Amino acid sequence: MVDGISHNGSEKSNVVYVELVDKQGIVVAQRKLFVDEVGASGDIEIDQNIAQGDYTLRSYTKYMLNEQEPVIYEKNIPIFVQQIGNTVSPDQIPVTQYLQGFEENMGKAVSGRPSIKFFPEGGHLVKGLPGTMGLEVLDEKGNGLALKGFIKDSKENIIETFESLEFGLGSVGFTPLPGVQYHASVILNGIEEKFPLPEALPNGYVLSLKNRKDHVLVQVSSTTQNGLEGTLLIGHLRGDMIFKRIGNANDNAAYATKIYTKELQDGVAQFTLFTPNGEPISERLIFIDNPENDTHLTISSPTTTYGMREKVELNMVLVDGKGAPLNGDFSMGIVSKNGSKGTASTNNIKSWLLLDSDLGGTIQNPDYFFADDAKERKFLLDALMLTHGWRRFVWKDMLSEKVDKTPDYAPEKGIMITGKTTRFGNPNKAKETVATLNLYDWPDLINSKQETNAQGAFSFGPFYFNDSIEATVEAYDSVPKWAYKRKNLSVLVDEQSPKLDSELGKTKRTDRQTIELSQEYLRDEYLKKVTDFNYDPKKVTRLDEVIVKEKKRMREEVLRKNNPRITNGPFTMTVYNDSIPGSEAMSAMDLVGRLPRVQVAGAYPNQYVNIPSMSMSTLFAWTGPLFLVDGVPTDQTFIQSMRANEVSYIDLVTGSDAAIFGSRGSNGVIALYTNDLYDPNEQNAEVYPGIVNFKIPGFYKAREFYKPNYIKESPEKPDYRTTLFWKPEITLDEEGKSAIDFFTGDKTGEYWVKVEGITEDGRPVNGFYDLAVVESN
Numbered sequence: 047m048v049d050g051i052s053h054n055g056s057e058k059s060n061v062v063y064v065e066l067v068d069k070q071g072i073v074v075a076q077r078k079l080f081v082d083e084v085g086a087s088g089d090i091e092i093d094q095n096i097a098q099g100d101y102t103l104r105s106y107t108k109y110m111l112n113e114q115e116p117v118i119y120e121k122n123i124p125i126f127v128q129q130i131g132n133t134v135s136p137d138q139i140p141v142t143q144y145l146q147g148f149e150e151n152m153g154k155a156v157s158g159r160p161s162i163k164f165f166p167e168g169g170h171l172v173k174g175l176p177g178t179m180g181l182e183v184l185d186e187k188g189n190g191l192a193l194k195g196f197i198k199d200s201k202e203n204i205i206e207t208f209e210s211l212e213f214g215l216g217s218v219g220f221t222p223l224p225g226v227q228y229h230a231s232v233i234l235n236g237i238e239e240k241f242p243l244p245e246a247l248p249n250g251y252v253l254s255l256k257n258r259k260d261h262v263l264v265q266v267s268s269t270t271q272n273g274l275e276g277t278l279l280i281g282h283l284r285g286d287m288i289f290k291r292i293g294n295a296n297d298n299a300a301y302a303t304k305i306y307t308k309e310l311q312d313g314v315a316q317f318t319l320f321t322p323n324g325e326p327i328s329e330r331l332i333f334i335d336n337p338e339n340d341t342h343l344t345i346s347s348p349t350t351t352y353g354m355r356e357k358v359e360l361n362m363v364l365v366d367g368k369g370a371p372l373n374g375d376f377s378m379g380i381v382s383k384n385g386s387k388g389t390a391s392t393n394n395i396k397s398w399l400l401l402d403s404d405l406g407g408t409i410q411n412p413d414y415f416f417a418d419d420a421k422e423r424k425f426l427l428d429a430l431m432l433t434h435g436w437r438r439f440v441w442k443d444m445l446s447e448k449v450d451k452t453p454d455y456a457p458e459k460g461i462m463i464t465g466k467t468t469r470f471g472n473p474n475k476a477k478e479t480v481a482t483l484n485l486y487d488w489p490d491l492i493n494s495k496q497e498t499n500a501q502g503a504f505s506f507g508p509f510y511f512n513d514s515i516e517a518t519v520e521a522y523d524s525v526p527k528w529a530y531k532r533k534n535l536s537v538l539v540d541e542q543s544p545k546l547d548s549e550l551g552k553t554k555r556t557d558r559q560t561i562e563l564s565q566e567y568l569r570d571e572y573l574k575k576v577t578d579f580n581y582d583p584k585k586v587t588r589l590d591e592v593i594v595k596e597k598k599r600m601r602e603e604v605l606r607k608n609n610p611r612i613t614n615g616p617f618t619m620t621v622y623n624d625s626i627p628g629s630e631a632m633s634a635m636d637l638v639g640r641l642p643r644v645q646v647a648g649a650y651p652n653q654y655v656n657i658p659s660m661s662m663s664t665l666f667a668w669t670g671p672l673f674l675v676d677g678v679p680t681d682q683t684f685i686q687s688m689r690a691n692e693v694s695y696i697d698l699v700t701g702s703d704a705a706i707f708g709s710r711g712s713n714g715v716i717a718l719y720t721n722d723l724y725d726p727n728e729q730n731a732e733v734y735p736g737i738v739n740f741k742i743p744g745f746y747k748a749r750e751f752y753k754p755n756y757i758k759e760s761p762e763k764p765d766y767r768t769t770l771f772w773k774p775e776i777t778l779d780e781e782g783k784s785a786i787d788f789f790t791g792d793k794t795g796e797y798w799v800k801v802e803g804i805t806e807d808g809r810p811v812n813g814f815y816d817l818a819v820v821e822s823n
Contacts, residue, residue, distance in 0.1 A: 047081045047107070051285035053399055053808030055084045059107040060508075061458035061745075063544065066090055066123070067102045070619045071642025074101070076543060076627060077746040080460070080510060084375040084804065087748045087774035098127040099147030100555050108544050112453040116546070117407050119398060124148070124556040126568060130575050137569065144561050144568060160184060160191050162230060162241045165433045168253035168319070168328035171246035173224045175267050178254065179244075180432025183214035190214025190410070195232040197243070211422065213410055215429040222246035251277075253319050253328035257428060261307060262332060266293070266319060267300040274301060276322030281305065283315040283334060307336045312809075314404040314431070331431040333401070340367045343813035345799055353822035354792050355756040355765065360799065364782045364811065371782030376803030376811065378786060380771040383796040384567035395802045396810040405434050455544075460508025461742065465539040465631075467502040467521040470735040472536070473651045476502035479521040479535060485742075487515035511744040518739045533736030538650055539631035542743055545639050567768060570793060574766040581763045618703055622695045623721075627743040634688035638716060641698040651686045657700070657714045671714040672707055679710075685718065694721040748774070756789045765791035776803070790819045 049056045060082070066075040074096065079086040090103075106118040126144055165180040183191045190213035197206040197220055205228065208218035222228060230241040249269045256263040268274050274293035281289030289305055312335055319328040344363045352358055364372045393402070397412035415427045463483055469475040478497070481504040485492035488511065498504045504519070521535045621640045623629050629637060635653035639646030645656045657671055673680050697717040704711035751772045754765065771788040778784045799815035 047086070048084060048399070048804060048808065050403070053284075053804060053810070054806075056081075058457035059109050060460060062086060062105055062107055064088060064090070064103070064105045067104060068097070069100050069102075072619060072621055073640070074625065078543075078627070078743060080745040085377070085775065087377075088746050089748055092125060096125060096127070097147060098125060098144075101125055104546075106544075106546070107458065108455040109453065109457045111455050111544060111546070115406075117403055118546075119403075120407060121393060122555060124560070124564075126564075126571075128568070128572055128575060130572070130579055139568070139572065141562060141565065144564070145558065148556050148558075148561065158186060159234065159239060160193070160232075161186075162195075162232070163433070164230070164243055166244050167255075167432055168251070168330050170250055170252075170328070171222050171244055172250040172252050172267075172269060173222050173246045173248055174269060175250075175252045176219065176221045176254075177246075177252055178217055178219040178432070180429050181208060181210060181216045181218060182433045183210040183216075193232060193234075195230055198229055198231050200227040200229075212414065212426055213430075215426050215433065217425075217429045217432055224248070251319060251328050253279075253317065253330050255317060255330050255332045257332060257335075257424070258304075260337075262305045262315075262334070263302065264289070264305060264317070265300065265302045266297075269299070271299050272297075273299060278320040278322075278324075279317065280320070281315055281317045284311055284313050286311075288315065289317070307334055308338055310334050310336050312336055312339050313400045331434055333427050333431055338367060339809055341365070341372060341805065341809055341811050342367070343801060343811055345801065345813060345815035347815075347817070350816060351818045351820055352790050353820060354790055354794065355760075356790050356819075356822070357757065358770075358788055358790060358817065360786045360815070362776070362778075362784045362786065362801065364778060364805075371778070371780065372805045372807075372809075372811075373778045373782060374803055374805035374809075374811070376776040376778070376801060377774045378771065378776055379769065379773075379800050380788065380797050380817070381800065382567065382570065382768040382793070383798055384564070384570060384768070394810075394812040395804065396812050399804075399810045405430075408434075458508070460510050461542075461744065462505060462507040463509075463517065463519070463539065463742065464503070464505045465519065465537065466504065467498055468536045468538065470534045470536050473538060476500075477523065477535060478502060479523050481537070482520045484518045484520070485509070485511075485515055486517065487511075512747045513744045514741050515744060516739065517742050518737055520737045522736060535736045537736065537738040539738060539740055541629075541632045541636050543627050570766060570768055574768075577764050577766055619698045619700075620695055621698075623690060623693050626690075629690045630740040631738070632690035634685055634690055634693050634718060637690045637693055637696060638685070638718075641696065641716070643700075644698065644716070653686055654682060655716065671716045672704075672710045674715065674717040676720055677717070685716075688718070692720055694719045754789050754791075766793045767791045768793065770797060776801075794819050794821055 047056050047059065047062055048054060049058075060080055062079045062081055064077045064079060065073045067073050074093070075090045077088045077090060079088050101123045102120050103123050104118055104120045106116065110116045110118060127147075128139075161184045163182045163184075165182070167178040167180070171177045171179070183193055185191055190210070192210055192212070192214065194207065194209045196204045197208065197218060198204055206218055206220040208216055208230070210216040220228075228243045228246075230243060232239050232241065251269075251273070252265075252267045254265040254267070256265075264279070266274060266277070266279060272295060274297040275295050277293040279289065279291045279293075280287060288310055291303065293301070313333070315332050315334050317330045317332065318326050320326050342365050346361050346363075347359060362378075364374075364376075366372055393411075393413055394416075397409075397416050401415065402409045402412040409430070415423055415430070417423065467477050467479045467481060469477050478500050479502065480495060480497050482493065482495045483506040492509075494506055496504060496506070498521075519537050519539060520533075521537050522533050523535060619642055621637065623637060626632070626637065626640055633650040633653065635646050635650065635655070638644060638655060643657060646653050647656070648654055655671060670682060673682060673685055675684070696719070697715075699707075699711065699715040699717065704715050707715055752767075753771065754761075770790060771786075773786065776784050776786070795818070797817045797819065799817060800812075801814075802810075802812045804810050
């Protein structure tokens with residue numbers, strides 16, 4: 047975790063949330079990690095009852111959620127489910143079995159009319175001034191297309207040719223003339239298709255930037271003589287102002303200047319041109335790649351070919367461009383190449399920090415632009431810059447001081463226990479009290495006391511502990527004369543885990559080609575599971591006809607025994623109480639807020655629900671979802687008074703699945719199913735006034751990665767690991783060196799050594815090395 051500007055260790059937050067999310071947006075697993083300096087490590091064990099399909103791994107801090115549209119790291123994780131049969135070999139499992147759960151990604155190639163968008167450099171074409179346009183060609187599914195075309199005038203004269211390459215990106219330059227109309231022409235299936243170009247302004251400004259290796263050439267033009275006098279051009283890079291120039295009378299209608307990159311950081315720079323009145327009129331993004339910031343990672347070994355169960359010794363050296371040693375925070379993994387599409391990575395720390403995070407996480411394959419120094423990649427990187435940007439609304443908000451400087455979420459330094467105290471049975475009536483926190487599972491009992499503010503709010507912490515511990519918060523009022531009245535209070539504790547309101551990003555999903563390329567990997571994993579069963583049958587469930595009939599019921603079956611699912615359609619989503627950390631302290635509305643695309647605002651007990659995608663499109667007068675409790679319709683007020691510990695699970699029904707409820711379900715249906723704690727005649731009864739007990743989830747402690755030593759042991763069980771080694775923290779010495787050793791297994795094939803990390807001065811590092819394991823002689 048680093049500062050978004052300097053890329054040095056962040057001084058704000060020490061708490062990171064890592065989540066595994068299904069394609070419906072429901073969190074199926076969460077880990078809360080403590081970051082002491084830069085890095086933290088953890089693991090997520092996949093539930094054996096998980097459904098096959100695409101999942102997203104994402105990580106963020108609470109402080110990042112202050113952004114209206116937070117940009118967080120996301121990575122697509124396809125999960126395959128294998129059943130170990132008595133008579134089935136890995137080669138007999140059909141590909142179609144592994145396509146289940148990914149059907150929505152398996153659409154046929156689109157052959158219709160593509161979408162061609164043109165993005166004028168700086169924001170506008172201006173008649174009479176040379177201009178450049180970025181272009182993006184996509185099919186109906188958003189996949190980039192490579193094609194060639196022409197810029198033509200109204201008389202069908204060819205003015206310029208253009209071509210889109212990888213990801214459908216390209217650029218074309220020409221000078222639009224007054225009184226002439228232009229369009230793009232493309233031949234598709236022997237037929238000419240025409241596409242409009244952005245309308246050129248009769249007068250205005252053009253901002254042009256060219257990357258010239260050691261410098262950036264900046265050119266500003268105007269259609270008016272002396273039109274640049276008083277204009278302001280500002281360049282920003284990762285929070286620093288790298289350029290500022292005020293136009294003067296000597297500029298006439300154009301000026302050009304050079305910005306040398308020797309002293310600049312790497313990353314996306316934003317240049318904005320302002321009129322003399324302070325109005326932003328042109329913007330251009332450009333990627334700065336300063337060779338002075340280069341790092342050189344060398345990984346070596348005595349040989350690149352090893353036998354089975356043989357010891358491997360790797361040496362790693364990291365230096366800068368001048369050969370000086372570097373240090374920082376690094377990790378290493380050695381994984382099989384099977385199913386990897388023939389590339390070393392789909393995303394890495396360098397492409398995320400320097401490119402994708404600045405552009406909102408929307409780049410399909412950001413690593414492509416950093417794979418090598420080929421001219422085509424640099425050309426496409428600049429085309430990518432041309433198709434992004436123009437964030438004029440940001441400047442307008444800043445200049446008008448509309449940016450909210452008070453964050454909703456404070457940086458987390460550790461585990462905080464927050465909440466408020468109210469009059470007993472009246473959560474709307476806040477009460478100033480004295481609150482006491484007791485933590486029971488520490489080596490010593492923690493007892494902390496504080497006075498709440500006038501709104502009854504309390505805040506204890508920060509604390510650091512692993513696992514989960516039991517806690518209570520007690521409250522008393524010193525004003526009343528009688529002792530029983532001093533504790534006539536309610537204590538409401540805030541939930542521990544945050545909830546992202548935003549949709550999942552545009553993470554690339556698993557396609558058929560990826561699944562087909564993964565067959566060798568899946569065969570390896572199947573073989574490993576069979577071996578694990580033969581040597582340790584308690585840890586692996588082997589299925590056959592008899593065992594299938596007697597298999598243990600899953601959690602869903604148990605919970606739904608008396609409360610079946612409302613519908614079985616694709617638009618029914620479920621959140622389970624026991625899968626939400628810290629749900630003991632939540633309200634039922636907090637639990638509802640964990641459903642994808644559902645927004646819950648307000649504070650208990652005045653929380654209300656909105657489903658934006660539904661309420662904005664419906665024609666019915668009813669503006670909220672239909673609520674059901676154990677199948678009985680109720681209103682939102684009733685749900686507001688319920689606590690999460692009374693709820694077993696919640697279904698959200700939207701789309702065509704809600705049609706069975708008629709107009710009442712036009713804005714979605716939220717169905718709550720209660721457990722044994724629920725009593726409709728004694729809603730939200732508090733047995734003990736003045737005290738609440740709950741469990742606090744602690745920080746997750748990563749398990750140690752298994753590392754056999756075949757010099758000291760030679761087990762009979764075959765070793766079919768596809769990940770031979772993982773070390774989340776690699777320490778370099780004063781010379782930038784480190785030595786790593788591990789043992790191969792019994793699986794032959796090619797492996798990748800992957801290293802990623804960041805130097806102490808904020809330079810991202812990634813590197814690869816090839817190894818092979820062959821059968822021993």
